[in-house]
Amino acid sequence: MVPTTGSLVWFRRDLRPHDHAALHAALRAGGPVHCVFVFDTEILDELTEPADRRVEFIWESVRALQTALEALGGGLHVLHGRAREAVPQLAGKLRASAVYTNRDYEPQALARDTAVAAALQARGIGFHTRKDQVIFERGEITTRAGGDFSVFTPYKRAWLAKLTPFFVKAYPIEAHRAQLAPAPPKNLPTLETLGFQRTDLSALGIQPGSTGGAQTFAAFKRRIDRYHELRDFPAAAATSGLSIHLRFGTVSVRELAAYARQRRNAGAETWLSELVWRDFYFAILAARPEVVDRAFRPEYDAVEFDDNDRYWRAWRDGQTGYPLVDAAMRQLNQTGFMHNRLRMVSASFLVKDLGIAWQRGERYFAARLNDYDLAANNGGWQWAASTGCDAQPWFRIFNPVTQSIRFDSEGAFIRRFVPELREVPEQRIHAPWQMTPLEQQAAHCIIGREYPAPIVDHEQARKRTLARYAVVRDARQAR
Numbered sequence: 354m355v356p357t358t359g360s361l362v363w364f365r366r367d368l369r370p371h372d373h374a375a376l377h378a379a380l381r382a383g384g385p386v387h388c389v390f391v392f393d394t395e396i397l398d399e400l401t402e403p404a405d406r407r408v409e410f411i412w413e414s415v416r417a418l419q420t421a422l423e424a425l426g427g428g429l430h431v432l433h434g435r436a437r438e439a440v441p442q443l444a445g446k447l448r449a450s451a452v453y454t455n456r457d458y459e460p461q462a463l464a465r466d467t468a469v470a471a472a473l474q475a476r477g478i479g480f481h482t483r484k485d486q487v488i489f490e491r492g493e494i495t496t497r498a499g500g501d502f503s504v505f506t507p508y509k510r511a512w513l514a515k516l517t518p519f520f521v522k523a524y525p526i527e528a529h530r531a532q533l534a535p536a537p538p539k540n541l542p543t544l545e546t547l548g549f550q551r552t553d554l555s556a557l558g559i560q561p562g563s564t565g566g567a568q569t570f571a572a573f574k575r576r577i578d579r580y581h582e583l584r585d586f587p588a589a590a591a592t593s594g595l596s597i598h599l600r601f602g603t604v605s606v607r608e609l610a611a612y613a614r615q616r617r618n619a620g621a622e623t624w625l626s627e628l629v630w631r632d633f634y635f636a637i638l639a640a641r642p643e644v645v646d647r648a649f650r651p652e653y654d655a656v657e658f659d660d661n662d663r664y665w666r667a668w669r670d671g672q673t674g675y676p677l678v679d680a681a682m683r684q685l686n687q688t689g690f691m692h693n694r695l696r697m698v699s700a701s702f703l704v705k706d707l708g709i710a711w712q713r714g715e716r717y718f719a720a721r722l723n724d725y726d727l728a729a730n731n732g733g734w735q736w737a738a739s740t741g742c743d744a745q746p747w748f749r750i751f752n753p754v755t756q757s758i759r760f761d762s763e764g765a766f767i768r769r770f771v772p773e774l775r776e777v778p779e780q781r782i783h784a785p786w787q788m789t790p791l792e793q794q795a796a797h798c799i800i801g802r803e804y805p806a807p808i809v810d811h812e813q814a815r816k817r818t819l820a821r822y823a824v825v826r827d828a829r830q831a832r
């Protein structure tokens with residue numbers, strides 16, 4: 354039998370050559386350390402759109418990772434196929450004694466990893482996983498009784514209490530670089546070979562790779578101190594824009610949390626809270642994988658939604674007649690991004706004004722968001738639909754007009770994405786149907802012609818939603 358030696362590091366959603374838990378562990382265990390990324394057809398075959406910004410982002414980030422590993426004296430094998438088979442085969446071919454990878458918590462990824470571990474075991478190869486995507490994973494932050502938290506505030510308190518420098522310390526790579534093994538040169542398939550094409554990623558100013566992640570973070574450091582004041586205003590561009598980098602691991606969450614922790618001001622503390630929400634939703638998904646298609650609170654599965662296609666299309670296309678909702682949906686459709694406040698408003702509008710099931714909206718976001726992340730998206734949708742853990746109470750229903758007045762008071766964001774409303778005066782921009790015929794003419798915006806009348810009356814929709822959700826209250830009272 355040929356002796357095995359060294360290991361293979363399998364990169365997935367951790368596309369950076371620094372502060373990398375699995376790579377660090379493999380290097381410390383001894384070389385040679387090979388590296389691989391697989392363009393997994395099980396994932397890619399599900400994508401219907403050839404111009405997918407996420408695939409381009411990954412492709413560019415893999416290319417940058419390969420260059421960076423080569424500069425360190427190593428290399429990156431890049432494969433195209435089913436990871437379940439490709440990884441064990443490559444590990445066997447390289448005679449690696451172990452495969453190292455960072456843990457993924459999504460149900461499909463867990464199933465794949467179980468299959469890979471079994472295939473490796475059959476070949477006598479070890480499979481070692483590390484925590485890397487989050488600061489604390491499920492089981493590290495628990496209630497006094499040792500259970501999972503389902504309310505955010507006590508979770509956050511426990512999370513912050515546990516956050517010592519140890520948990521945000523970087524995993525260095527450079528010191529062990531001599532162990533890195535080279536890979537065959539020029540083995541990166543083209544985007545076209547993978548069945549995809551270039552998108553407007555660079556025109557949108559999205560810089561992939563760990564260099565892009567570092568630049569985005571550096572720019573945000575100049576804004577972080579005012580994050581708590583400005584983060585809710587979509588026109589202000591006050592948030593970090595790091596979600597796509599966190600999604601694909603082109604930044605290290607430890608580095609971000611370490612910075613926010615030591616910055617010690619209101620802006621940084623509020624921002625750190627968002628990273629805690631991120632961990633919270635990862636932990637929820639790990640603890641309750643059934644939330645992928647069912648309500649976190651099972652009694653909410655009894656709520657019956659409508660399937661009104663006309664409403665659905667109006668919401669999807671940004672044609673509801675509610676300017677803030679329409680601007681939000683058009684931002685998503687045009688750029689693949691939507692501001693957090695608007696994700697809450699537009700999700701709430703779909704479920705609680707249009708009476709459409711949250712799962713349908715969630716799937717639409719999943720297809721469109723550049724930063725799509727199952728745990729955060731599911732958590733966000735279930736929050737807005739009141740079906741989730743620590744969610745918005747079912748009887749609290751966002752008013753799309755007052756949200757608009759509060760968070761886009763001058764209508765700057767609305768005007769950017771709904772050009773039909775550009776000339777509508779500030780006092781009318783949030784409810785343009787209230788313009789008189791003369792005002793409509795002056796604004797070059799005839800309601801029902803240039804811009805739709807509201808598709809539903811918010812007050813009536815609110816009453817319908819309260820009646821719809823009453824099954825939850827009735828079920829509770831019957832208990």
Ligand SMILES: Cc1cc2nc3c(=O)[nH]c(=O)nc-3n(C[C@H](O)[C@H](O)[C@H](O)COP(=O)(O)OP(=O)(O)OC[C@H]3O[C@@H](n4cnc5c(N)ncnc54)[C@H](O)[C@@H]3O)c2cc1C
Nearest residue numbers: 592593594595596627631693696724725726729730733734
């Ligand atoms: C209905 C709905 C769907 C969402 N879908 C996603 C999604 O698919 N992917 C995603 O990354 N975020 C999602 N979010 C959370 C949030 O809207 C985005 O993370 C944020 O808008 C990204 O912009 P940013 O990077 O500038 O955020 P910042 O405000 O700078 O926040 C920093 C980071 O914290 C994390 N974060 C912030 N808010 C949340 C939150 N509420 N829940 C979990 N993590 C958070 C993100 O990783 C984000 O990049 C969703 C929220 C809602 C209400």
